Amino acid sequence: MLSQTAIYALRAIGYIAAQKNTHLVLAKVISEEMKIPKNFLSKILHKLAQKGFIESIRGTNGGFRLGKPAKEISLAQIVEIFMNIAPFQSCFLGIHSCQSCGITKKWDTISKQIMELLEGSTVDQIFPDIETKKKNAKQSNKKCKE
């Protein structure tokens, strides 16, 4: 359905969005919490940073935060960086001549809903409940001036 990489990307940016920008998030923490291989995640985050969806800060007390308001980042924008979403919109059987068959019609209805889900949802909806999750566990990081 979604590629593994796209799923990782959504989980990662969803996790960052859930912090409500109150502090920077370490790649290491995202990796552990979201069960994403550390170095593979680094590359995903870098791509997201290139596109401006997140910002990266290097060095001590560095980390990642959103590059724009969460409500302005749709799932579709993230997914299409890491995979081709065109197949969702085209013929179920990869045949362009079967416009009229019942299967294709049903698929059209479904694919419209999928695109609506991807384009109509934003990254703050991914983890609506975990914004305070890591705050206490990471008291050791409280030194940083947030």
Next chain:
Amino acid sequence: MLSQTAIYALRAIGYIAAQKNTHLVLAKVISEEMKIPKNFLSKILHKLAQKGFIESIRGTNGGFRLGKPAKEISLAQIVEIFMNIAPFQSCFLGIHSCQSCGITKKWDTISKQIMELLEGSTVDQIFPDIETKKKNAKQSNKKCKE
């Protein structure tokens, strides 16, 4: 969405089903008509034959035909031979702890429709209009006792 192999399999068995069992279909013809690499198709057909969805007859005037009535073969039965359809039914983001979020709820609705499409459609619906397509072009095969 569907793997390329699953799409090939649906096109192939759809083509065979469209012949209404009036005559055997050559792998070569399926390959050409359905734009599927010949040798790759052979392996797909072999798997379908193993599972009893089609029958293969070797030698001169051989070919393939359905192994059971078209209306008893659902798209889901074919697809699941060539790919894992579980992801359609599980969480959008591969996380089992987000039962309540709005995205997951919407995805549940969509995935139910996908499964309904796959399980509720049969292979005779794939190409409802081409049953006589190759009959005339293949008059040279008319020798066979059909």
Next chain:
DNA sequence: TTTTTAGTTGACAAACAGATGAATAAGTGT
């Protein structure tokens, strides 16, 4: 200035999907 932290980058390996070619086995018709 040195050390530590943390993101960046490139090389690479494993696994898989998709595709290809050639040899083989099993039937049919002469």
Next chain:
DNA sequence: ACACTTATTCATCTGTTTGTCAACTAAAAA
């Protein structure tokens, strides 16, 4: 018996995705 046709099987190749390792760069702190 023989030639021919057609499916079967095996070995291999390619490209992509996913994942790993390690060296590198930048920034802050000591």
